[in-house]
């Protein structure tokens with residue numbers, strides 16, 4: 001990608017802040033990969049399902065394919081769930097998406113990893129998201145966490161995200177992480193699970 005320096009000129013900071021008293025250890029990466037949090041690293045979908053289940057909603061897989069849960073529920077219940085999410089604590093104890101820790105650790109062997117989450121959609125989520133990442137992904141440096149809004153600002157080779165709208169304006173290649181709500185979206189690249197990430201990503205290196 002033209003807007004980011006070649007990998008050979010970039011500094012390794014993917015694992016821990018670099019002590020200022022030490023010489024910087026240079027390391028080359030094949031690519032810079034930005035990874036979304038919700039429904040990619042954190043199982044936001046399961047937690048939202050639980051909130052709707054508490055309000056009496058149960059849906060089959062077929063019913064939720066290609067749909068947003070908030071569109072399936074009554075408007076008042078959808079507003080209540082949205083309000084709960086806006087309070088922020090919702091994001092504190094999300095489960096880790098299956099295989100995400102192993103998959104991202106494998107990618108970090110050869111690539112520079114950034115987390116890019118549109119946290120500004122839920123401003124109160126920010127401290128909880130940072131704490132969640134520290135707990136479940138301690139090898140990702142806080143310096144590699146980007147709490148953002150519009151992801152077109154992200155300069156990376158790849159963006160792994162469950163929301164294809166974030167690929168609009170993104171300068172690199174978007175990889176859609178499979179989720180019920182995006183099953184109807186036509187995407188160029190779809191990653192079905194983390195176990196396939198290394199093989200898919202190697203095709204872009």
Ligand SMILES: [Mg+2]
Pocket residue numbers: 036037038039040161162163
């Ligand atoms: Mg997401």
